[in-house]
Amino acid sequence: MSLKPFKSIGIGVAFSPNLKANLFEAARLSVFFESKLFLIHVGETSDEKLNALRSILQSFEKDNLDYEVVFKAGDPVDVILSAAEDKKIDLLILGAVQREHFVKYYIGSIARKITRRAKCSILLLIKPSVNRVPCAHIVVNGLKDPKTEQTITTAFYVSKKLNSHKITIVEEINNEEVAVKVDDDKSLRRATIMKERIKLRENSRVKDIISHIPNDYTKGKNIKLQAIFGKKGYSIGHYAQISRADLLVMNAPSKMTFWDRLFPHDIEHILTELPTDVLILQ
Missing domain, CATH: 3.40.50.620 (HUPs)
Structure with a gap:
């Protein structure tokens, strides 16, 4: 970077x-x-x-x-x-x-x-x-995407320059990844185990990204990993709002088609109702 x-x-x-x-x-x-x-x-x-x-x-x-x-x-x-x-x-x-x-x-x-x-x-x-107004807490997307490592690294750079003390990396996970119909205790346990495995997998992926970031950017930071199951864009926006984040850092969408504008998703959810200041990185 x-x-x-x-x-x-x-x-x-x-x-x-x-x-x-x-x-x-x-x-x-x-x-x-x-x-x-x-x-x-x-x-x-x-x-x-x-x-x-x-x-x-x-x-x-x-x-x-x-x-x-x-x-x-x-x-x-x-x-x-x-x-x-x-x-x-x-x-x-x-x-x-x-x-x-x-x-x-x-x-x-x-x-x-x-x-x-x-x-x-x-x-x-x-x-x-x-x-x-001090920027104390930055939330950044940690979704699995080719741009995400650059986005997380830049979020740490911004955090250093603005003297923010807390960064939360949000891994948005589609509910469809837990393809279990919950209708009894056994299926509920199975769904819970699947969710925990996905969280561990995502946390491991993000920790690997953080390990590549210069120590000068990460030292002294309160770093939190937060897995959320839900709709991409909406989930991280809602989290940034309830956690009172001062800045939300996101990947720019790869492309924006006519249908994307009709049916909001990912970044469009953020643009519709801004939870806080938002940095969209190309």
């Missing part, structure tokens, strides 16, 4: 009430990850806008924040995606939207389109803050 998976960070900049909080979150992450920050504004260049951005980011001068403002007119989705490609952005930060009258967040239409089409990693923020 690259020692610096996020060499460049991008964020779409709109002059909205959340502007300062969004910029502070992006700037802090750029400092933590030692990344260059690209502020992407969909609109025409103006000295007034430049001065406003400089004024907000002035407090990060002491941290040697390296940033560049990109102005481009056009469709917001196309502008942000093209800027991400042109500037070789590794991580794109997007804001989520709170449902009216509910303390639940979801992806707005523009952010959803960007998330589905982006070729870089995505960080979805539900409550950007001017003052830093």
Whole structure:
């Protein structure tokens, strides 16, 4: 794994009430990850806008924040995606939207389109803050997938940089793997034994992944392995919510088809109702 998976960070900049909080979150992450920050504004260049951005980011001068403002007119989705490609952005930060009258967040239409089409990693923020809120607990998927070792390793990297003390690796297991109809004590015991064997197998697989991660990333961390039987995407999202995780780290889906958009699964469950901040890794 690259020692610096996020060499460049991008964020779409709109002059909205959340502007300062969004910029502070992006700037802090750029400092933590030692990344260059690209502020992407969909609109025409103006000295007034430049001065406003400089004024907000002035407090990060002491941290040697390296940033560049990109102005481009056009469709917001196309502008942000093209800027991400042109500037070789590794991580794109997007804001989520709170449902009216509910303390639940979801992806707005523009952010959803960007998330589905982006070729870089995505960080979805539900409550950007001017003052830093510590990231104490990270939940990361441990499903059996070619991308998972990279995802878990990056989660430990992020944990080190953000000074998180706890990481939970969630192994989502499809209920169909326990192909036993439970209708009496004997079949219940058989199903229980099968589940325990699957848990041991999955824990062994994840422990092997952790053994390959540099000790500098893992030392001093409270590492928990959590096997969950249920629907992929929904199960880990629900777990992140009830465990009050500060960040959920997921693999990006390999491909997104028309049918995936009609019938949500895996990552789509997360996008529908965000349990916390979500990092989707390409």
